[in-house]
Amino acid sequence: MAAHPAQTGATAGRPIPKASRAVFWNDPRVRGIFYQILAVALIGGAVWWLASNTIENLNSRNIATGFHFLGREAGFDIGENLIDYSPADSYFKALLVGVLNTLRVAVIGIILATIIGTIIGIARLSKNWLVAKLASIYVEVVRNIPLILQLFFWYSLITEFLPGPRDALHPMAGVFLSNRGLKFPLPAHEFAYDLAMVLFALGLIAAVALGHWAKKRQDATGRHFPTAWVNLGLIVGLPIAGWLLAGAPLTFNAPVLQGFNFVGGASLSPEFSALLLGLVIYTAGFIAEIVRSGIQAVGKGQTEASLALGLSKGQTLRLIVMPQALRVIVPPMTSQYLNITKNSSLAVAIGFPDIVSVANTTLNQTGQAIEGIAIIMAVFLTISLSIATFMNWYNKHIALVER
Amino acid sequence: MSDTAIPTAMPKPIAGPVIWLRANLFANPLNAIMTVLVVWFLVMSLPALLDWLLLDAVFQADSVRECRAAGSGACWAFIGEKHRLILFGLYPYEEQWRPLLVVLLLIAMAGVSCLRRFWTKWLAPMWIATLVVVGILMWGGVLGLSYVENARWGGLPLTMILAFVAIAVAFPLGVLLALGRRSNLPAIRAICTIYIELVRGVPAVSLLFMASVMLPLLLPEGMNIDKLLRAQIALIVYASAYLAEVVRGGLQSLSKGQYEAADALGLTYWQKQRLIILPQALRITIPPLVNTLITVFKDTSLVVIIGLYDLMNAAKASFVDPAWRGSSIEAYVFVSLIYFAFCFFMSKYSQSIEKRLAQSQNR
Numbered sequence: 001m002a003a004h005p006a007q008t009g010a011t012a013g014r015p016i017p018k019a020s021r022a023v024f025w026n027d028p029r030v031r032g033i034f035y036q037i038l039a040v041a042l043i044g045g046a047v048w049w050l051a052s053n054t055i056e057n058l059n060s061r062n063i064a065t066g067f068h069f070l071g072r073e074a075g076f077d078i079g080e081n082l083i084d085y086s087p088a089d090s091y092f093k094a095l096l097v098g099v100l101n102t103l104r105v106a107v108i109g110i111i112l113a114t115i116i117g118t119i120i121g122i123a124r125l126s127k128n129w130l131v132a133k134l135a136s137i138y139v140e141v142v143r144n145i146p147l148i149l150q151l152f153f154w155y156s157l158i159t160e161f162l163p164g165p166r167d168a169l170h171p172m173a174g175v176f177l178s179n180r181g182l183k184f185p186l187p188a189h190e191f192a193y194d195l196a197m198v199l200f201a202l203g204l205i206a207a208v209a210l211g212h213w214a215k216k217r218q219d220a221t222g223r224h225f226p227t228a229w230v231n232l233g234l235i236v237g238l239p240i241a242g243w244l245l246a247g248a249p250l251t252f253n254a255p256v257l258q259g260f261n262f263v264g265g266a267s268l269s270p271e272f273s274a275l276l277l278g279l280v281i282y283t284a285g286f287i288a289e290i291v292r293s294g295i296q297a298v299g300k301g302q303t304e305a306s307l308a309l310g311l312s313k314g315q316t317l318r319l320i321v322m323p324q325a326l327r328v329i330v331p332p333m334t335s336q337y338l339n340i341t342k343n344s345s346l347a348v349a350i351g352f353p354d355i356v357s358v359a360n361t362t363l364n365q366t367g368q369a370i371e372g373i374a375i376i377m378a379v380f381l382t383i384s385l386s387i388a389t390f391m392n393w394y395n396k397h398i399a400l401v402e403r
Numbered sequence: 404m405s406d407t408a409i410p411t412a413m414p415k416p417i418a419g420p421v422i423w424l425r426a427n428l429f430a431n432p433l434n435a436i437m438t439v440l441v442v443w444f445l446v447m448s449l450p451a452l453l454d455w456l457l458l459d460a461v462f463q464a465d466s467v468r469e470c471r472a473a474g475s476g477a478c479w480a481f482i483g484e485k486h487r488l489i490l491f492g493l494y495p496y497e498e499q500w501r502p503l504l505v506v507l508l509l510i511a512m513a514g515v516s517c518l519r520r521f522w523t524k525w526l527a528p529m530w531i532a533t534l535v536v537v538g539i540l541m542w543g544g545v546l547g548l549s550y551v552e553n554a555r556w557g558g559l560p561l562t563m564i565l566a567f568v569a570i571a572v573a574f575p576l577g578v579l580l581a582l583g584r585r586s587n588l589p590a591i592r593a594i595c596t597i598y599i600e601l602v603r604g605v606p607a608v609s610l611l612f613m614a615s616v617m618l619p620l621l622l623p624e625g626m627n628i629d630k631l632l633r634a635q636i637a638l639i640v641y642a643s644a645y646l647a648e649v650v651r652g653g654l655q656s657l658s659k660g661q662y663e664a665a666d667a668l669g670l671t672y673w674q675k676q677r678l679i680i681l682p683q684a685l686r687i688t689i690p691p692l693v694n695t696l697i698t699v700f701k702d703t704s705l706v707v708i709i710g711l712y713d714l715m716n717a718a719k720a721s722f723v724d725p726a727w728r729g730s731s732i733e734a735y736v737f738v739s740l741i742y743f744a745f746c747f748f749m750s751k752y753s754q755s756i757e758k759r760l761a762q763s764q765n766r
Contacts, residue, residue, distance in 0.1 A: 036590035043594060050621045057620045128434045129427035130441045144746035145739045146701040149715055153739070156731040342606035349708055356608055369616040376609045377601075384604040 054370070061367070069366045070095075076361055078353045080269055091362055098358030099379055105272070105354065106341040106383070109279040113340060114333075116280060117287025124292050135288065142285035148346050150282055155274035155350045165261050174254040182268040183255035192246035196239040203234040210234070271352035275344065283340050290336065294329035295321065326398050334391035341383050345376075355379050466726040481730040482737050485721040489738065492557015492712040492720075498549065501540045502560040508533060508540075509563050517752055530571060537564065553631045557712030559741065561631075565703040565713065569638040570646075570696055576639070577646030578685075582676060584647065585654055595647070602644035607702050610637045615709040634706045642699045649695055653688035654680065687760065693753035697746045704742075714738055 024030050058065060074094040077087050082100045085093060123135035142150075159179050163169065168178035174185035187193050207230075214225040255262040268276075298321050306316040347354035356376055363372030428438045459476030461469075462483065470478035482489075491499045512533045515521050541560065544550035556564075583595030602610070614637035618628065628636075657680060665675040685692075704715040712720065718734040721727070 032588045036588050039594060040590050053623045054620050057624060060624065126434075126437070127427070127430055128437050128441075131437050134441060140747065140750075141743065144697070144701075144743045144750065146704040146715065146742055148704050148707060149735060149739055149742065152715075152719070153732070153735045156735065160729060160731060345606035345608040346705070348608060356606070356612070360612065363616065369620060373609065373613050373617055376612070377605045380606060380609065381601070381604045 063367050065368075065370070067371055069362075069368050069371070072366075074362070074365075076365070078358065079351075080272060080353055091366070094358050094362065095355065095375060098353060098355035101352065102341070102344055102347075102354040102356075102379070103383070105275055105279065105344045105347065105352075109276055109283065109340045109344065110337050112276070112280045113283040113287055113336070117284035118291050120284060120288035121291025121295070124288060125295060139285045139288050142282055143289075147278060147282045147343055148349055151274055151278040151346055151350055154277045155270065158270045158274055165257060168257075174252060176255055176257075176262060179270065180261060180267075181270045181273055183262045184266055184268075185252040185254035186266045188251040188253045190246075190249050190251060192243050192249050195246050196243045199242040200235065200239040203236075203238040207231040207234045269352075271347070271350050274350055275347050275352050278346075279340055279343060282343075283336055286336050286339075287333065290329055290332045291325075294325040297328045298324045323398065327395075330391065330395045330398065334388060334395070337387050337391065338384050341387065342380060345380075467729050470730070477733050477736070478730050479733065481722070481727050481733050485724075485727065485734070486737070488558075489714070489717050489721050489734065490558045492561060492717045493555045494557060494560075495549075495551060495555070498543075498551065501543070501548070501551075502556075502558070505537050505540050505560045506563060508537065509560075509567060513567075534568065534571065553629065556631070558717045559714050561712065562700075562703050562714040565635060565638055565706065566696070566700040568635060569642045569699055569703070572639045573642035573646050573699075576643040578650050578681070580643060580647035581650035581654060584651055599644045599647050602640060603648070607637075607641050607705055608708055610641050611705055611709050613637065614640075630709065630711060634709060634711055638699065638703065638706075641702070642695070645695050645698065646692070649688050649691045650684065652691065653684035653686075656687055657683055690753045690757040690760070693749055693756070697749050697753075700745060700749070701742065714741065 070092040071090050073088055074091045075087050076094070078085055078094060078097050080101060081097045082104060083093075083097060085097050120135045120138060123131050124139065126132045126135070158181070162177060162179040165176070165178045165180050168176040168183075170176055176183040210230060211227055214227045218224060253266075255267070257263075302320055302324065303316055306320040307313075311319065344354055345356040348357040348360060351357070359372045359376045363369050366372075429435045455476045457476070459474045460479050461473045461476065462479050464470040464473060464478065464480035467478055467481065470480055487496070487499060491502045494502050512530065516526060516530075539545060539548070541556060541564070542551060542553070580595045580599060583591045584599060586592050586595075611634060614633040615630065618633050618636070622628070661679055661683065662675070665679040670678065703713055706713050707716040707719065710716070715738065718738040719731075721734050722730050
């Protein structure tokens with residue numbers, strides 16, 4: 001009985017059996033190219049179909065495409081603006097006001113949420129049972145209720161349940177809390193304040209430079225320099241000294257009740273206050289969890305080893321625990337910062353004129369739906385990308401240097 | 404002198420209320436100060452809160468004016484009057500047993516899906532069957548049920564339908580996007596990456612706006628889709644991008660050896676994903692998947708911006724009635740409790756799964 005050809009083994013010189021010869025459609029590379037062409041064709045076809053529909057629809061509705069409308073007069077007023085704006089200004093300027101309002105809420109929100117979230121995150125790890133419980137109740141409640149509901153709640157509380165301007169709450173001299181928002185005094189324009197601001201900026205720059213120098217010296221010679229105290233003097237002491245030298249003026253531009261409303265001072269509108277309050281309280285709950293898990297991620301042995309080496313508790317936290325915790329904290333913190341920025345678009349629900357709200361008014365007035373949406377998306381993508389780039393840079397800065 | 408070794412005093416107790424207080428509330432001066440501050444805060448706020456919620460609250464009244472005259476607390480009579488409107492929106496009053504049944508059915512299915520015993524291949528068909536039943540109950544028009552157009556849907560069932568359908572459709576889409584983003588084919592990878600990053604880079608509100616103002620322009624004339632479907636599409640687009648990133652996280656956590664072993668066995672791409680990669684990757688991603696479900700459930704409330712009567716908007720509509728104007732806080736507290744109950748349960752579930760996964764990995 002002759003051996004089956006397959007059992008004799010495929011030795012050299014034998015032709016490969018026909019069935020297993022690679023056919024070109026079984027080649028993964030050929031298949032890959034085919035699938036890619038198919039995907040691109042499908043998506044290209046879909047885009048072409050949607051675009052042709054859109055052009056047809058726009059033609060039948062007599063809407064001209066393009067961004068020419070940006071130069072036309074907007075004709076609507078915006079309640080809050082950081083730059084001078086009137087209804088006679090162009091749509092472009094109206095949108096710019098919207099972008100600035102979004103940025104204002106986002107920047108202040110990020111700073112406050114980081115501070116409050118960090119405090120609550122540390123409080124959740126406190127050895128004090130009451131403090132830890134209270135912090136975890138806060139986190140659970142805040143994270144499990146939709147943000148927009150919280151915004152409506154705060155807005156309702158401010159506009160319906162705070163007293164009118166005539167009997168406004170008056171917790172401190174010059175501060176009034178009413179259903180028209182929060183009014184507070186601002187330092188009047190004086191030379192001494194300008195001087196203090198300039199000195200503050202100079203102090204900051206000097207502190208950064210000093211930090212670099214001190215680190216270099218310690219690396220080279222091992223000698224420690226008390227940076228913290230000197231920096232405190234530079235950043236806080238210098239402006240105060242300047243203010244005192246200029247005569248220590250104490251003039252304020254305080255709000256005064258005149259008729260039915262306040263005049264003078266600075267104010268936070270109910271819309272802005274509700275939006276900021278809601279965003280900060282909501283996001284602080286998420287940041288607290290990030291901070292907690294970051295600190296917990298650093299093993300107990302690290303703290304014990306550091307204390308055994310004779311470092312103080314403060315040094316342990318600053319030099320051993322925090323640098324390691326930050327590596328865990330920074331990436332999710334970045335997405336929370338992005339979330340604050342994106343969530344600030346909920347302003348449209350309570351009537352704060354952010355970019356979404358202004359663009360929405362614009363597209364309702366002009367009918368330029370596609371352009372309006374494109375502007376909103378472009379603004380948010382730009383902000384998101386900028387925050388992500390900055391945080392990635394910071395993350396790389398603090399990341400573990402591996403050999 | 405041998406009895407001097409016997410201790411004369413009782414050993415100090417190692418447990419008990421005093422010890423507990425010492426260790427947990429007054430361990431050091433700073434701790435004691437914090438305890439005093441917290442207690443002061445609670446003493447200041449809790450009685451006032453309790454008064455508002457229960458002691459001074461009014462449970463029987465015909466209008467908000469009567470409420471305010473009867474007591475300084477919350478006006479729960481308002482909820483008694485309007486709870487049907489908040490829970491079911493403008494759904495025909497006599498037919499509201501149908502949305503109630505839908506809510507109970509969806510809760511029951513969600514509960515069943517949480518149990519490991521039911522994690523079989525029958526779970527997906529069961530969900531599809533459930534959604535079909537939900538559709539029949541809500542729309543009616545068959546089996547002797549009167550037809551209810553979806554413009555009249557509202558309240559809790561609408562919120563739940565938006566969330567569950569969004570997840571049900573977005574999940575397979577998200578898995579495909581995640582696989583696409585990790586694919587070796589550059590064109591596919593680029594398409595998936597652009598989609599995911601574009602959607603995640605813009606606020607959900609802008610997606611809803613886009614769906615409500617741009618979709619009518621994108622489709623050929625005469626092809627109209629209603630508001631509910633537009634909102635649903637926006638939520639699906641939104642959820643799929645976030646789910647894709649969650650699944651990608653799971654895919655990345657698998658070791659390279661798993662891929663290589665599957666390739667060495669001669670499995671095709673789809674066999675490899677279906678039999679080797681996804682079962683492992685999805686198991687790890689259950690906790691973050693549940694967290695995404697919570698996010699989507701909360702974010703359905705954004706449809707208020709394009710005017711759908713979900714739970715959030717129904718609550719807003721409930722105090723428009725002149726007789727009840729000014730009871731917004733009561734309405735918000737009521738719906739907050741509903742949202743909280745759902746989300747809190749889901750987050751506790753996700754935590755328990757996480758704990759179990761950690762145990763099985765540390766073995």
